[in-house]
Amino acid sequence: MLWSDSDADLKAAALEIQQGNVVAMPTETVYGLAANALSPLAVRKIFEAKGRPADNPLIVHISEPEQMVHYAIPDVRAQRLAECFWPGPLTFILPKKDTIPSVVSAGLDSVALRLPAHPIALRLIREAGVPLAAPSANLSGKPSGTTAEHVLNDFKTKIAGVIDGGACICGLESTVVSLLDTRPVLLRPGFVTPEQLRQVLPDLIIANAVESQLKNSEKVLSPGLAHRHYAPEAETIGCLGQPEQIFKYLCTLQICKQDAVLCFEGEEKFFSVSIVETYGKRGDPESQGRQLFDALRNLDRKKPNRIFVCVEKTAGIGLAVYNRLLRACSFRMIDTERITGL
Secondary structure, three states: OEEOOOHHHHHHHHHHHHOOOOEEEOOOOOOEEEEEOOOHHHHHHHHHHHOOOOOOOOEEEOOOHHHHHHHEOOOHHHHHHHHHHOOOOEEEEEEEOOOOOOOOOOOOOEEEEEOOOOHHHHHHHHHHOOOEEOOEOOOOOOOOOOOHHHHHHHHOOOOOEEEOOOOOOOOOOOEEEEOOOOOOEEEEOOOOOHHHHHOOOOOOEEOHHHOOOOOOOOOOOOOOOOOOOOOOOOEEEEEEOOHHHHHHHHHOOOOOOOOEEEEOOOOHHHOOOOEEEEOOOOOOHHHHHHHHHHHHHHHHHHOOOEEEEEEOOOOOHHHHHHHHHHHHOOOOEEEHHHOOOO
């Protein structure tokens, strides 16, 4: 079922949620698979539809800042973050109250909360009358859905329907900050940047897991930390450097006709492979973030043997793009500028 943003269609989608079913909704970040966060049975349907590991917690979406106290134990830092960044693409993790079922938090004593900025998401939460557990609308481990078409292609009849809100304006999942310890910790970068967060939380630290794999003993406190994420079907290899240097590196490999390159706009001319896709402009991480998952999905449809991705590592939103690509490449990142003899 594909719904519009009309009042009648939103009422129909809200009724599905009230009946314990899963609905895909647009947010400013990516599309989410939404279900009643207070119903363990409904939440399990999200895990089943996505094929999501049970130890991967979900984000709970609310429609008013005042609702935070019903589901979590906020402190002054949470209040300040909410005042500065809500509604918006920021999630923070707090000690949870018993109102949130264990399945939502993957058995942890914490809960991830977000108040989205998308008008359709807010209208749906209010119409449903319950908080919505809503991870990204994609099959587990695959690129997130940023259009209704992406979601329909992934789930078909596995969910009740999709509300079409057009393409997401961010294109990357929300920033996640843990407020469980004395010092706040950035667990997942997004469109709310470390630089912006430090204006409110000067002692913010960035978790090692932003740029490296979790150790086996570490708990998964946030979506996007453990397990393979954001990855297309083909083996994907990241290549740091300027296009000329990346081209020289690729010339040292046995490139076949079905290999693909994902590069920045205007750099297609450097690569003599048959499958070339672009994702935004070099030096413009906002455009890269908006286009990344769509580009990865386009490549999936072309069924390449391997994908070589041109990558730049920058601060701000660029850290979020780099974080997603690290995981899409299973942390296989080649710094072509450091390879001598090219």
